[in-house]
Amino acid sequence: MTPSDPAPPPQAGALARLRRDPAAVAGLAALLLVTLACLVGPLFAGHAYDRIYYDYPRTPPSWRTYPDAGTLGPALDRLALRMRVRAEDVAVGPEAVRLTLAADRPVDERVLGFLARSDLFGPARVLARSPDGHRLTVEAPVRRLRFLLGTDALGRDLLTRALVAGRVSLALGFLATAVALGLGVAYGAVAGYLGGAVDAAMMRLVDILYALPFVFFVIMLVVFFGRHLALIFLAVGAVEWLDMARIVRGEAMAIRRRDYVLAAEALGATTPAILRRHVVPNALGPVIAFAALLVPRVILLESFLSFLGLGVQEPMTSWGVLVAEGARAIESSAWMLAVPAAFLVVTLAALNLFGDRLRDALDPREA
Amino acid sequence: MAPLLALRGLGVAYGGRTVLHGLDLDIARGETVALVGESGSGKSQAALAVMGLLPDGAAVSGSARFDGTDLVGLPRPALDRLRGARIGMVFQEPMTALDPLFTIGRQIALPLRAHRGLSRRQAAARARDLLRLVELREAEARLGAYPHELSGGERQRVMIAMALACEPDLLIADEPTTALDVTVQARILDLLANLKRRLGMAMLFISHDLRLVRRIAGRTAVMRAGRLVEAGPTARLFAAPAEPETRDLVAAEPAGRKTPPPPGSPVVLEARGVTVSYPGRGGWPWRPAPRRIAAAGIDLTVRAGETLGLVGESGSGKSSLGRALLRLEPAAGIVRFEDRDLTPLSRAALRPLRRGFQPVFQDPHGSLSPRMSAGAIVTEGLRVHAPALSARERDARAAAAFAEVRLDPGTRHRPPHAFSGGQRQRIAIARAMILRPRLVVLDEPTSALDRTVQRDIVALLRDLQAAHGLAYVFISHDLAVVRALADRVLVLRDGRAVEHGPVEAVLEQPQEEYTRALVAAAAL
Numbered sequence: 001m002t003p004s005d006p007a008p009p010p011q012a013g014a015l016a017r018l019r020r021d022p023a024a025v026a027g028l029a030a031l032l033l034v035t036l037a038c039l040v041g042p043l044f045a046g047h048a049y050d051r052i053y054y055d056y057p058r059t060p061p062s063w064r065t066y067p068d069a070g071t072l073g074p075a076l077d078r079l080a081l082r083m084r085v086r087a088e089d090v091a092v093g094p095e096a097v098r099l100t101l102a103a104d105r106p107v108d109e110r111v112l113g114f115l116a117r118s119d120l121f122g123p124a125r126v127l128a129r130s131p132d133g134h135r136l137t138v139e140a141p142v143r144r145l146r147f148l149l150g151t152d153a154l155g156r157d158l159l160t161r162a163l164v165a166g167r168v169s170l171a172l173g174f175l176a177t178a179v180a181l182g183l184g185v186a187y188g189a190v191a192g193y194l195g196g197a198v199d200a201a202m203m204r205l206v207d208i209l210y211a212l213p214f215v216f217f218v219i220m221l222v223v224f225f226g227r228h229l230a231l232i233f234l235a236v237g238a239v240e241w242l243d244m245a246r247i248v249r250g251e252a253m254a255i256r257r258r259d260y261v262l263a264a265e266a267l268g269a270t271t272p273a274i275l276r277r278h279v280v281p282n283a284l285g286p287v288i289a290f291a292a293l294l295v296p297r298v299i300l301l302e303s304f305l306s307f308l309g310l311g312v313q314e315p316m317t318s319w320g321v322l323v324a325e326g327a328r329a330i331e332s333s334a335w336m337l338a339v340p341a342a343f344l345v346v347t348l349a350a351l352n353l354f355g356d357r358l359r360d361a362l363d364p365r366e367a
Numbered sequence: 368m369a370p371l372l373a374l375r376g377l378g379v380a381y382g383g384r385t386v387l388h389g390l391d392l393d394i395a396r397g398e399t400v401a402l403v404g405e406s407g408s409g410k411s412q413a414a415l416a417v418m419g420l421l422p423d424g425a426a427v428s429g430s431a432r433f434d435g436t437d438l439v440g441l442p443r444p445a446l447d448r449l450r451g452a453r454i455g456m457v458f459q460e461p462m463t464a465l466d467p468l469f470t471i472g473r474q475i476a477l478p479l480r481a482h483r484g485l486s487r488r489q490a491a492a493r494a495r496d497l498l499r500l501v502e503l504r505e506a507e508a509r510l511g512a513y514p515h516e517l518s519g520g521e522r523q524r525v526m527i528a529m530a531l532a533c534e535p536d537l538l539i540a541d542e543p544t545t546a547l548d549v550t551v552q553a554r555i556l557d558l559l560a561n562l563k564r565r566l567g568m569a570m571l572f573i574s575h576d577l578r579l580v581r582r583i584a585g586r587t588a589v590m591r592a593g594r595l596v597e598a599g600p601t602a603r604l605f606a607a608p609a610e611p612e613t614r615d616l617v618a619a620e621p622a623g624r625k626t627p628p629p630p631g632s633p634v635v636l637e638a639r640g641v642t643v644s645y646p647g648r649g650g651w652p653w654r655p656a657p658r659r660i661a662a663a664g665i666d667l668t669v670r671a672g673e674t675l676g677l678v679g680e681s682g683s684g685k686s687s688l689g690r691a692l693l694r695l696e697p698a699a700g701i702v703r704f705e706d707r708d709l710t711p712l713s714r715a716a717l718r719p720l721r722r723g724f725q726p727v728f729q730d731p732h733g734s735l736s737p738r739m740s741a742g743a744i745v746t747e748g749l750r751v752h753a754p755a756l757s758a759r760e761r762d763a764r765a766a767a768a769f770a771e772v773r774l775d776p777g778t779r780h781r782p783p784h785a786f787s788g789g790q791r792q793r794i795a796i797a798r799a800m801i802l803r804p805r806l807v808v809l810d811e812p813t814s815a816l817d818r819t820v821q822r823d824i825v826a827l828l829r830d831l832q833a834a835h836g837l838a839y840v841f842i843s844h845d846l847a848v849v850r851a852l853a854d855r856v857l858v859l860r861d862g863r864a865v866e867h868g869p870v871e872a873v874l875e876q877p878q879e880e881y882t883r884a885l886v887a888a889a890a891l
Contacts, residue, residue, distance in 0.1 A: 259734035260744075263798065266693055267748040268721035277747070281738040362738075 018361040027354030034347050038166030046146070047157035049164040050315035053145070054155055055119045058333045061150040061158075067120050067142065072097060075120055083111040089137075096141045097121070106133030115140045119155075150335045152325065158339050161317055166343060168318040172233060172302050173295040179237030181291055184244025189279050191245070192252025193271070203249065206242050214239050218310050232311055236298050247290055251283035258282075285359050292355025296348045319344050369435070371396045371569050372417070372537055376429035377439070379412045379421065387412045388593045389429060396536065399563060399570040401584030401601065403577060403616065405817040406788070409593040410573050414539050417571075418456055419446045434536065452482040455530030459542035461522035465514040471498075471525045472510030478532045497528040501558060519681075520551035527558065534566060541573045548680040549844055553888035556583055575817055577616055581605060589613045616818065621825045621851035626833075628672030628854065633705070635806050635838040636669040636692065636724070641700035643687040643862075661687035662862045664700070667840075671805065672832065674839040676853030676870065678846065678885065684862035685842045686729075689808045692840060693726055704806065722752045725799035729811035731791035735783035741794050742779035745769070748802045768797040772827060789820035793827065800831060808840045813848050825851055846889040850874055858882050 018024050042049060055075070056066060067075065072092050076099065080087040085101040101107050112124040115138075124140035149159040191202040218235045225231055255261060256279065264274050303320015305311035312318050319340045326337030370393035379387040387409040394400045402410045415421045417431045417438055431438040433449065441449075450456075458464040465474060475497055476490035485493065491510065498506035501524040514522055523543060530538055540559065544552040560583050563570050574580055580587055581601060588598035589612060596612040597604065608614045643662040650656030662684040669675045677685040691698035694709050694717055702709045704724055709717065725748075728734040735744050742765040749761050756764070766776035772793040783791055792812055799807055809828070813821040825848060832839060843849050849856060849870065856873040858866040858881065866879045877883045 259728040259730060260736040262690075262695055263726060263728065263734055263795070264736075264747060266695055266721060266724075266726045267798070267802070268718040268751045269747065270718070270751075273750070277739070278736050282736065284738075 014361045018358060021357050021361065023353055024357035024361065027350045027352075027357065030346060030350035031354060034166065034343065034350070035170055038163050038170060041163040042160050045157065045160040045163065047160045049160045049317070050156065052154050052156055053119045053151065056145070056147065056151050057153055057155040058329075058336075059147050059151040059155070060333070061148060061335050061339070063146070063148070065144040065146050067145075072120065072142070075118070079114055079118060083114050085111065085136075093142075096139050098127070098137070098139045101136045101138060103134055107136040109136070112138060112140075119143065119145065149339045150333070152336055153329060153333075156315075158322075158336065162319070162322060162340050162343050165317045165319045165322050165340065166347075168229070168312055168316065169299045169302065169320065169344075170347070172229075172236070172318070173299045175233050176236040176240060176298045177291055177294045179233065180240035180244050180294060181287070183237070184241035185248050185280060185283070185287060187241070188245035188248025188250075189252045189275050189283065192249035193256045193275055193279050195253065195256065199249070199253075203246075206245055209239075210242055215308070215310075218305060222310055227310070227313070229312060232302060232305060235305075236301055240294055240298065244287065244290060244294075247286055248280075248283050251286060252279050255279050255282050284362055288355055288359040288362070292352050295351055296344075299344065299348075370394055371398075371434060372571070373432040374413070374417070374429070375432070377413060377416055377431055378428040379409070379416050380426045380428070381424055386593050387416070390590075390595055392588055392595070392598070394537065394569050394571060396569055397563075397567050398586065399560075399572060399584045401572045401574060401580040401587040402590060403574055403580050403587055404590035405575055405616075405819060407592070408590040410590050411541055412593075413590075414456070414541050414571065414573055418450055418454065418539065419443075448482075451478040451535075452533045453536050455533070455535035455538045457523070457526050457530050457538065457540045457543045459545050461519055461526055461547075462514075464526055465522060467514050470511050470513055471517070475525065475529050475532055478529065482533050493532070494528070497532055498525070500531065500562070501525070501528045503528070518551075519547050520555060523547060523551075523555055524558070527555075527562070531562065531566070535568060537569045537571065538563070539571045539573070542575070543572075544579065545574070545576070549846070549888040550680060550884050552579070559583065577605075577818070578620075589616060620818065621822055621848045623829075623851055625674060625829060625852055625854060628670055628836075632670040632672050632836075634668050635671050635705060636667075636840070637701075637703040638665060638667050638692060639701040639703075640664045640666065641688060641691050641698050641702060643684065643691045643696055643698045660684075660862050662691065662698075662859070665857075665859075665864055667857060667867075669806065669838045669840060671838050672836045673855070674832065674841050674853045676849040676856040677840060677842040677859060678844065678849055678856055679859035680844060680885075682861075683859040685859050686810050687862075688859070689726070689810050689840060689842050693724055693808055695726070718751070722748065722802040723804055724806040724808070725802060725804040726808045726810060727792070727795050727799055727812045729814050731788050731795055731815060732783075734795050735791055737783055739782070740780050741783055741786065742766075742769075744783065744794060745779070745797045745801055748798065752802060764801060768801045771800060771831075772797045787820075788816050789824060792816060792820075792824055796824075796827065796831070800835075803835065804837070806838045806840070808842070810842045811844070812841075814843065814845060821848065828852065846874060846886060858885070 059066065069092060073090060076087050076090055076097065080101070083101065085103045085107055088100045088102050091098045109126065115121045116123045120143055122141035122143050124138045126136060126138050128137040147157055149162065152158055152161065187202065191199045217239065221231050221235055261274060261278050264278055300320055302311050302318055303324055306318060306321045307324055312321065322340035323337065323344065326340060329336045372394040374390050374392040376389040376391065377387065378385060378389050390413050392400065402413065404410045412421070416427050419438060419441065421427065427439050429439065433454065436449070438446065438449070465471070472491060472494050475494040479485045479490040479493055495506055495510060498509060503509055503521060503524050517525065543559070544555050547555060556579060559570070572580065572584055584601050586599065587601040587604050589596045589604070591612045597608065597610045604613060605617060608617050641662060642660065642664055644658040644660045647656030647659050665688055667675060677688065679685045687696060690696040692702060694702065704720065707720065709720070742762060745768050746761045746765045749756055749764060765779050769776040769779050774790060774793050774797070783794065786794065813824050816824060828839070829852065831837060841849065841852050853870045855868065856870050857864055858873065858879070860881050866873055866877065866882045873882060874886055877886050
């Protein structure tokens with residue numbers, strides 16, 4: 001090495017640069033946390049995502065447990081009416097209620113099923129029975145329920161639903177983006193690098209697909225293949241790769257004129273090798289930026305399809321569907337919008353942050 | 368008399384990194400002072416600091432007194448009254464220094480209307496006079512032209528006209544001729560010297576090229592690594608440089624001659640009637656526009672151990688011809704490499720033969736893929752021609768190739784941007800050499816480099832040639848480098864071979880007018 005050629009200090013790889021970047025680490029951590037929560041969270045939430053609590057529609061988010069002490073008495077009266085008995089000597093304790101069911105005829109023990117079936121009580125136990133059978137003293141444990149993030153209009157736990165919805169949305173977002181990425185990058189790189197007639201033919205095909213109305217396309221798929229979640233992946237991926245192909249094609253057209261591509265050609269590298277080693281890696285910057293934007297777009301597109309009845313169906317749900325439901329209930333119960341929106345915002349912000357930093361880290365000029 | 372511009376301890380720092388250490392320099396009225404140094408020596412930073420054009424992150428210290436006013440830290444409105452009016456500036460790159468959206472007439476009129484308050488009509492009349500002053504052909508018609516309609520030299524004339532619009536006391540010219548052809552360079556220099564005399568202004572001429580400075584400047588200041596090394600009358604500096612840095616720069620002119628190849632060396636490359644043409648602009652599918660001819664019917668032969676210099680101005684077709692010889696460009700005519708005719712071979716059939724003939728390109732920044740490590744770039748050819756090699760063996764070969772081009776093998780895992788321009792060119796050379804080619808086409812491999820780096824690359828190329836008996840086709844507009852490297856020279860003009868012969872004969876006694884102009888402009 002000559003003394004007149006001073007070299008800057010050594011550079012580490014893109015991964016090391018990424019690991020040193022606190023914003024990238026935070027973004028990735030948030031993303032993994034949300035994903036993990038969606039995967040295992042519903043197991044610990046204590047509610048099934050499709051369980052309807054008829055007694056608790058539109059419950060606001062809180063740390064409190066339900067039912068309240070004040071609501072138990074009236075609720076018991078309503079239940080007694082349906083059991084065709086009178087509730088007497090009601091004693092509400094913190095853990096259980098004790099009461100006597102009285103009637104003018106012998107009380108059938110099967111009516112206790114009403115207690116267990118309500119959302120308020122567990123299975124009841126008979127403590128004492130009057131000799132004529134007209135009075136039945138029972139004890140039923142009070143079922144304590146907690147809705148951290150409230151319930152929806154039907155009384156389903158919103159936290160559980162948001163987490164389950166996250167599975168659908170995240171899977172769709174990432175898989176459809178991956179489909180678009182793979183197809184679009186390969187197609188665009190080939191078209192842009194080869195150029196000429198090949199490029200013209202390939203890009204006209206893209207133009208034709210662009211011209212197809214998206215909803216029409218999805219309806220066709222649904223008509224022919226029936227309603228299935230996999231079809232949504234296919235439909236969204238099949239539409240979104242077009243943009244990606246155009247972006248990559250533009251990059252590839254610029255890259256193929258670079259001297260390093262010419263040098264590779266002079267070395268005798270084959271076209272696939274040039275595409276793999278030179279064109280695709282150097283086109284990656286805008287691709288990553290676009291992919292980070294594509295994930296939210298796909299998630300919102302899915303909600304649009306679901307709104308039309310072409311996407312996921314009740315009781316299954318997705319963030320997009322929850323947001324749409326919440327938007328309709330915004331005046332009476334704003335949390336129904338806030339909860340899924342918060343999940344969406346955290347995920348997308350983390351994704352954009354990470355995508356941004358990833359692009360920077362992959363750019364070798366960033367020291 | 369007080370100097371027009373007095374720099375005292377002018378310093379520029381970015382963050383903690385100081386790029387200019389306390390520069391002291393005086394420029395008297397009507398004087399031309401040259402600021403010379405290699406890239407990164409801080410000469411442009413000094414000029415930008417004077418003009419207040421440094422980016423926000425730059426911290427400027429010291430003082431720059433222009434006619435009594437300190438320009439450092441001067442508020443923007445006061446600075447704007449001076450810049451463009453009393454201090455004009457010409458930049459290096461005439462392609463990007465003009466706004467492509469406005470006609471040149473409007474761009475020249477802008478400072479006139481801003482500083483002199485001329486009406487639109489008066490400004491247009493003055494712009495016309497200015498274009499005549501800078502000797503632009505058809506000045507009247509060119510007022511309405513857009514920058515892309517002008518050649519590089521014409522654009523630089525427009526830039527000079529803009530800088531002179533308000534008759535400044537000081538003209539700062541930052542490498543005004545570096546991006547131009549040699550013959551154009553000479554004309555622009557003459558123009559600047561002429562204008563300076565007629566208008567009586569002072570000039571700060573910034574350049575990395577000592578030969579230019581010698582022609583134009585009365586006094587020269589030499590810089591290196593952000594410090595002033597030596598300043599004095601130009602003639603004295605050249606005759607008796609006091610400091611080793613100055614001596615280094617003066618001696619950086621490529622020197623020496625190549626030893627001719629042994630007689631009877633085998634012919635490596637033979638080209639007959641090579642013609643390169645590109646589709647013309649415009650036209651219709653049924654009647655295409657005539658094709659633009661880049662190289663017309665060129666014949667040449669190169670023997671083992673021999674260097675053929677391809678010389679000409681930009682646009683003379685020398686790079687197109689170079690690519691056609693490597694079969695990287697579709698071309699008519701016959702190209703024979705050793706004993707095989709390459710012309711009828713398909714791309715696929717050509718691939719295994721390619722290890723025999725390799726290119727090295729001009730721009731060391733553009734010719735290395737930015738996302739690969741230097742070692743991977745160097746060994747890419749092995750993946751094609753020696754696919755049996757394991758990754759470990761390839762890495763060992765990369766280390767050996769680095770050592771051959773005198774780079775530290777320990778640096779081979781770094782990306783290309785971690786290397787300087789000269790080092791990158793060494794990487795590009797290593798990439799070609801690792802395949803042990805018999806022919807290398809060097810397309811201006813030294814043009815983007817500083818003189819001292821250029822000298823080292825020339826020496827490296829010469830050593831490699833001697834060691835491996837390589838045949839070179841050396842493309843350059845720089846006759847000094849060609850003379851140091853070539854055995855024979857082929858002069859191209861507008862795609863045609865104008866003159867051909869041994870290097871001494873062509874450069875000492877050029878037969879053609881065009882060659883004479885080239886040699887005169889290079890001031891050999």
